[in-house]
Amino acid sequence: MTTFTIIGTGTMANAIGGVLAEGGSSVSYVAKDQVGEAPLAGDVVVLAVPFPAVDSILAAYGDAFDGKVVVDITNPLDFETFDSLVVPAGSSATAEIQVKIPHARVLKAFNTTFAATLASKKVGDAPTTVLVAGDSSDAKSALIAAIEAGGVGAIDAGSLARAHELEAIGFAQLTLAVSEKLPWTGGFAVAR
Numbered sequence: 001m002t003t004f005t006i007i008g009t010g011t012m013a014n015a016i017g018g019v020l021a022e023g024g025s026s027v028s029y030v031a032k033d034q035v036g037e038a039p040l041a042g043d044v045v046v047l048a049v050p051f052p053a054v055d056s057i058l059a060a061y062g063d064a065f066d067g068k069v070v071v072d073i074t075n076p077l078d079f080e081t082f083d084s085l086v087v088p089a090g091s092s093a094t095a096e097i098q099v100k101i102p103h104a105r106v107l108k109a110f111n112t113t114f115a116a117t118l119a120s121k122k123v124g125d126a127p128t129t130v131l132v133a134g135d136s137s138d139a140k141s142a143l144i145a146a147i148e149a150g151g152v153g154a155i156d157a158g159s160l161a162r163a164h165e166l167e168a169i170g171f172a173q174l175t176l177a178v179s180e181k182l183p184w185t186g187g188f189a190v191a192r
């Protein structure tokens with residue numbers, strides 16, 4: 001059984017935690033006012049927070065991230081303009097996080113699936129599929145197995161470098177939903 005600590009108690013934290021718990025994983029949560037104080041009990045830590053909150057969380061826990069699998073779910077948009085990402089061109093939030101916690105194995109996941117589609121397990125009429133990127137095959141396999149056990153599809157989308165493309169997909173999907181061209185219960189699905 002994989003043990004998860006989810007930092008954040010918002011929409012995505014609950015949707016992700018629901019899937020993982022349904023699959024039999026142990027899930028604990030760290031609320032905003034517990035950051036740095038509540039232990040990172042899980043082998044896998046999910047950062048279910050806005051991208052601008054990540055730095056302060058990394059600083060609060062420091063080397064407590066060593067040896068952990070860390071899942072970055074963020075879409076690092078400029079939410080003032082909805083017209084760009086705030087990470088360096090060609091890079092990704094995930095790559096930036098990996099540099100800051102080099103002794104953790106950082107994965108990108110869940111950024112291309114709206115919360116409602118994790119809860120319903122459907123994107124429109126299609127099954128929901130989580131795309132997972134990172135450099136550790138073992139970490140990706142464990143996360144994918146935990147997601148699938150919860151009844152949601154998951155695919156290994158490649159190395160940490162693919163986080164850049166996943167963030168581009170998340171960016172495009174988010175702008176479509178914000179402009180009401182896609183419902184929050186829909187989005188991009190994987191047909192296979």
Ligand SMILES: NC(=O)c1ccc[n+]([C@@H]2O[C@H](COP(=O)([O-])OP(=O)(O)OC[C@H]3O[C@@H](n4cnc5c(N)ncnc54)[C@H](OP(=O)(O)O)[C@@H]3O)[C@@H](O)[C@H]2O)c1
Nearest residue numbers: 008009010011012032048049050051053074075111114115
């Ligand atoms: N919603 C989606 O469908 C969706 C889909 C894909 C990816 N994402 C990504 O998922 C992440 C979470 O989104 P969400 O929709 O779940 O947002 P949300 O409902 O607003 O939840 C955000 C959570 O982060 C906490 N938080 C905010 N600032 C923090 C800080 N400085 N330190 C610690 N915790 C902090 C919030 O605590 P308080 O409530 O106490 O402020 C809340 O628990 C974002 O990066 C977003 O881009 C969202």
